[in-house]
Amino acid sequence: MAETGEVLLNTDDLRAVTGFAAGCAGTVLGLYASAHPADPRPRDAIDAAWAFARGGRRGKALRDTAWAALRAAGETDDEAAEHAARAAMAAASAAYLHPLADAHQVKHVLGAPAHAARAAELAAGGDEDVAVEHLARARERCPAEVVAVLVRFPAAPAGGGRVGKLLRDLDEVLRRVG
Structure with missing residues (x-):
């Protein structure tokens, strides 16, 4: 951590976190797609996250897909589908991890796998x-680069x-191996 309370992050760190989150969210996308086959919003968020992770821009379109997936989560009455959409939202928003030494930033790193596990x-x-x-x-899928980012935060x-419990459980395990 920097002395200012900031965490040092670079674009490669953000791409690694976002790729990990997209992979986790993708494992449960079918739960949303089964409940809402005509709604592409969670898929679009995961696709946008992958595009950023693979070298694309971190711009308004990526942020918009995250918000759209969150709206999709709020519009379903299927709880598993809701968390699958929230995992997709978390994947797209992982690109916006803030360089602040704040425990809440861990949600950007591990929100997608936590929501996917709940789904x-x-x-x-x-x-x-x-x-x-x-x-x-x-x-097992979590790359060392993501663990290296995670341990920079509280x-x-x-x-x-x-x-939240699932997120803390994963956080604890990853910090032990990191």
């Missing part, structure tokens, strides 16, 4: 073991219900 858990009738397995796969904040 999978809900789709399995609330089976918490499914979420644990989903987080284990996210941990640990994940308290609160946030079940998704």
Whole structure:
């Protein structure tokens, strides 16, 4: 951390975090697509996140897809689909991780896998073991570059219900291996 309370981040760091988030969100996109086959907003957010992760611009279009996925999440009555859309929103918004030494920034790093795990858990009738397995796969996929970014921030904040708990669980595990 810099002495100013800022975290040093560069574009490569943001691309690594965003690619990881997009990969995690993509694992549950089918839950949203099954419930809302004509609504492309979560898919568009994940596609935009991948485009940035692979070298594209971090501009208004990326931010707009994140907001659209969030609206999609708010418009569904299917809770698993809602969290799948929130995972997509988190993937697109990961590109906007702020260089602030603030625990809430961990949500930009790990929000997508936490919401994806919750979506999978809900789709399995609330089976918490499914979420644990989903987080284990996210941990295995998490590149060292993302862990290196994560450990620059304070640990994940308290609160946030079940998704917050999943986020903290993944945060804790990744910090141990980092």
